[in-house]
Amino acid sequence: MNDILRFIGVTKDALTAGPGKRLELFTKGCIRGVVSPCEGCFNSITWSFEGKYKTYRIQELVDMISKDAWNRQVTFCGGEPILQARTLTEVAKQLKKIDPTFHFVMYTMYKLDVLMKYGLNFTWVKEKHEQAMLKQLMDYSSSYDIQAFDEDHNPTRVKYTILTPEDVKELMRYIDIIVDGEYKHELRLTTAEYMHDGGFIGSSNQRVIYGPNTMRQYDIYKNLGENYDLIFHYSDEYMKIYESNHHCKSCGKSIKAEDSYCTQLCEARYTQRKENMKLISNEGV
Ligand code: SF4
Structure with a gap:
């Protein structure tokens, strides 16, 4: 498995990245940002797969987070962190083994119930997408299929299975809160220009999903051969409870x-x- 995380940097004691003060890590690269960015996205510097970024191996991330996350509250945002979910799952898994009080939040624009069913798939096409994406998605993906080459034998079309449904479920076992759904500017929760302390969800269409709780229920229902549901709050409902x-x-x-x-x-x-x-x-x- 790819052992590398590409990221822009971290903010310590962030107040708008989940409950409490959090170590917030900004991953590099967002397919949506490159192809058709969400209106009002606050972090355009993270979109491109090209340009400057840091690379840390899993062990370096575990060491850095253990040292810097004094209260064990950590958030993975982006960019699109779920593209690097296989690495982040391993980081969260190792940190929870070291200290079970670690608490993780992750943002993703993808809908979790869809990811749980179909995984995350993407087709890269040379004429349409950044060159840097080609190699980076190969690193992140569970598998890929090179479907076409140019006359110099360079890939021109690659179909990626970035995450399988099983990868998604494994991630959910370790990420305590996943805020899913794209940011919709017209449904923005706060009218202030910047989010205020504790206000960590962008728009009311997004959901606050409890990963480990959902997976505990999923395991029980699966064994009974029945359907399961995500355990979540809609974001406006969650924020009302949080603020009260x-x-x-x-x-x-x-x-x-x-x-x-x-x-x-x-x-x-x-x-x-x-x-x-x-x-x-x-x-x-
Ligand atoms: S809001 Fe998130 S998904 Fe949308 S463009 Fe920005 S980083 Fe990408």
Whole structure:
């Protein structure tokens, strides 16, 4: 399996990438962005598969996230992170093994129920798409079929199975919240120019899907030979619940109004983080 992640960079303590303060990692490349970008997309720098990006191996990502995600809250966004889902699944899997309190959020413009049924497929055509996409999608894909060549034997048409339905289900076992569906500017949830603290969903058509909960239900229903449903909230419904709740200062989980933290571990992490920040600002004086 491809061991590499291509990404633009990370933001620490992001407040608009899921519950609580999060380490937000921006992956490189979005097919939709290259072909026909969503109106109002805030991150055009991530669309192209060409240009500058960082490459980290799985072990480097695990080390970096273990060190920098002080409260264990991590978000994969883009670009389109699900193109690199096979690598990100492995990263999330290894981190949860090291510390089960890791919590992951991922965004994707694709609809999860469709992905669970058909996987993610794409046909690259030389005249229509970026050259860099050709090699990168080969790295990310579960399999691919070169369907046509030019006179120099270079591929001109490649059919990719980027993810199989099984790849998608495996991802869902490790990503706690997946916000799915394309961003629709006319359905934007906030009227402010920028999202505010805790407001991490772009438009009301998107859904907040609980990956591991859905997969637990899926496993039970599958064994019974019955259909299953995604476990999710529509985003406006989710945001109403989120905004009416009180949250742990460390991880952002909903807690009772009289509490500040959900666990002693969260309190210890928050206190340690504050101490570290004080040290950094004193060093800067
Ligand atoms: S909103 Fe997401 S899917 Fe749409 S163009 Fe931007 S990065 Fe791509």
